[in-house]
Amino acid sequence: MAKSKTTKKKATFDLDDPELPTEIEEAALGSGGYPYDKKMKKGAFEDELETLQIELARLQSWLRASGERIVCLFEGRDSAGKGTCISHFIRHLNPRHCKVVALGRPTETEQGQWYFQRYVSHLPTAGDMALFDRSWYNRAGVERVMGFCTPEQHATFLREAPEFEGMLARDGIRLFKFFLEIGREMQLMRFHERRHDPLKQWKISDIDLAAMARFDDYTAAKDEMLRFTHTSIAPWTVILANDQRRARLEAIRAVLHAIDYKDKDPDAVGKPDATIVGAGPKFNDLK
Numbered sequence: 001m002a003k004s005k006t007t008k009k010k011a012t013f014d015l016d017d018p019e020l021p022t023e024i025e026e027a028a029l030g031s032g033g034y035p036y037d038k039k040m041k042k043g044a045f046e047d048e049l050e051t052l053q054i055e056l057a058r059l060q061s062w063l064r065a066s067g068e069r070i071v072c073l074f075e076g077r078d079s080a081g082k083g084t085c086i087s088h089f090i091r092h093l094n095p096r097h098c099k100v101v102a103l104g105r106p107t108e109t110e111q112g113q114w115y116f117q118r119y120v121s122h123l124p125t126a127g128d129m130a131l132f133d134r135s136w137y138n139r140a141g142v143e144r145v146m147g148f149c150t151p152e153q154h155a156t157f158l159r160e161a162p163e164f165e166g167m168l169a170r171d172g173i174r175l176f177k178f179f180l181e182i183g184r185e186m187q188l189m190r191f192h193e194r195r196h197d198p199l200k201q202w203k204i205s206d207i208d209l210a211a212m213a214r215f216d217d218y219t220a221a222k223d224e225m226l227r228f229t230h231t232s233i234a235p236w237t238v239i240l241a242n243d244q245r246r247a248r249l250e251a252i253r254a255v256l257h258a259i260d261y262k263d264k265d266p267d268a269v270g271k272p273d274a275t276i277v278g279a280g281p282k283f284n285d286l287k
Contacts, residue, residue: 013188015209020192024185031183034242035275045245051268052252053092060093062261063127069173070129072255075137076180077218078211079190079203081244085180086131088248099124102133115139115157116164123173136161140225142207145217158228165234174259175234178251179222180241184215223281230280238283240276250277 013024030037063070072089074082083102090098101122110118116136124130139157143149149157169175182190191212194204211218230236237254241247254277256269277283 013192013212015192015195015212018196020189024188024192027185028183028189029186029242031185031242032181032240034183034186034240036243036246039243040245040249042245045249048249049088049252052249052256053088055256055265055268056089056252057092058263059256059259059261060097060129062263063129064097065127065262067126069124069126070176070255070259071123071168071173072129072131072176072178072251073135073137074131074133074178074180074251075135075141076178076241077182077187077215077222078208079187079194080180080182080241081247082133082180084244085178085248085251086133089131089252093129097128098131099128100131100133101135115153116160123168136164137225137229140229141218141221144221145214146207146210158225161229162231162234165229165231169233176255176258177229177234177236178254179226179236179238180247180251181222181238182241186242187215188212226281236280238278238280246273246276 013021029039062068074086076082086100090100099122101119103118103122106118119132119136122130122132136157139149139154140161144154165175191204191208194200194208226236226238239247239250239254250273253269253272256264257272
């Protein structure tokens with residue numbers, strides 16, 4: 001039985017109890033300083049999503065014709081919604097030229113390689129895009145917090161990641177790094193839903209259970225990661241993701257907004273929501 005305490009209401013949280021404490025449910029949406037007091041309505045979300053997905057199709061057509069390459073990294077706390085953001089992003093794209101990369105634990109062979117080596121083979125060729133559901137930043141997050149790497153390996157990563165990404169950008173890859181942030185109560189509510197929904201139980205792991213008790217450790221790791229690896233050539237885009245619908249739209253919009261592709265409709269793309277989308281550690285500190 002996993003237990004944790006929230007910081008606001010001090011409600012005892014028992015993941016195995018099928019009833020979620022009312023205090024946690026009521027605090028979830030606004031946790032972590034989230035600025036909206038209501039979730040986006042489903043109809044409005046679906047209308048805007050369809051508009052942005054049409055623009056994504058135009059982007060992919062331009063990508064194929066121009067030979068450009070796009071890489072999107074999706075990082076964030078456990079249960080932040082990385083997978084659903086990706087699934088909405090790629091839903092109507094040609095899968096032959098848009099792949100999702102979600103790597104498991106490194107093999108014994110991969111453990112003996114240069115750390116970035118197993119990711120390099122998944123980078124896209126001309127005209128394609130790749131979306132990473134977690135990425136080389138595992139070393140700055142779960143590996144650091146859970147002790148799966150040494151302090152020396154972690155320090156080396158923070159030094160080398162900007163150099164590696166600089167090489168990618170200078171070679172012409174358009175690199176987007178997204179960090180999806182959620183509040184403590186929202187994370188507890190989503191973990192609880194996963195535990196008690198038979199269609200989502202596969203999503204919760206021992207690492208997730210450990211994450212509940214180490215929320216502050218993950219915060220410290222995230223802050224350090226953003227501080228060392230947010231660069232002008234490979235910046236971080238932080239999205240406050242307590243409302244998954246808004247987060248999905250903003251991730252798509254960020255890519256579309258940044259690229260001048262053929263037949264782009266700027267009015268359809270719109271502008272990022274500055275209340276929940278920002279650049280790097282400076283935005284993160286405002287929360």
